[in-house]
Amino acid sequence: MKEIGETTMNPSELIPQHKHDRERVNILKTLELIEMKPILPDLLVWLQDANWPIAQDVEDILINFQDELIPYVRDIFQTNDGTWKYFLLHGLIKRLPDSVLILLKSDLERMKNTPTPDEEYEELEDILTVLLLRI
Incomplete structure (x- = not known):
């Protein structure tokens, strides 16, 4: 396990603590x-707002x-956090290869065809169309 300072960290201690936690x-x-x-799942939380300073770095890690x-993305798609869905779709999800994106097809179709109020508010239809055309 890696260390911060002199302390060996368990995985939960590796979760960024604030939006500037570059260490x-x-x-x-x-x-x-x-x-x-x-x-x-804890790292996905840092994709709730792509404007946070560490969001892009965390996304670059997660894409691997x-x-x-x-399963974790599907859990997020079940929330009422349209902004999180927006940033996921426009970032991490858009970067997934088609062979992985197809695993989310039913979720993407559901959001496009029967969006929840938070999904309608975030105007996800265009990105959903782009993603669905890929699969």
Whole structure:
């Protein structure tokens, strides 16, 4: 396990603590993917706002997990957080290869065809159309 200062950290201690927590993000960049698996849902939280300073770096880390992200992304799609969905769709999801994106087809179709109020508010139809055309 990697260290901050002199303390060996367990996976939960590697989760960024604030939107400027580059120290932990830099440690995450050095880890093997297997070491980060336990904190995937916690890392996805940092994609709630693409304007946060660490959001792009966290997205760059998470894109390496590909289909392992799908259950956690589906959980997010079940929330009422349209802004989080917006940033996921325009960032991480858009970057997934088509072979992984197809695993989200039913979720994408549901949001396009029967959007919830938060999805309508965020005007997700255009990005959903683009994504669905890929699969």
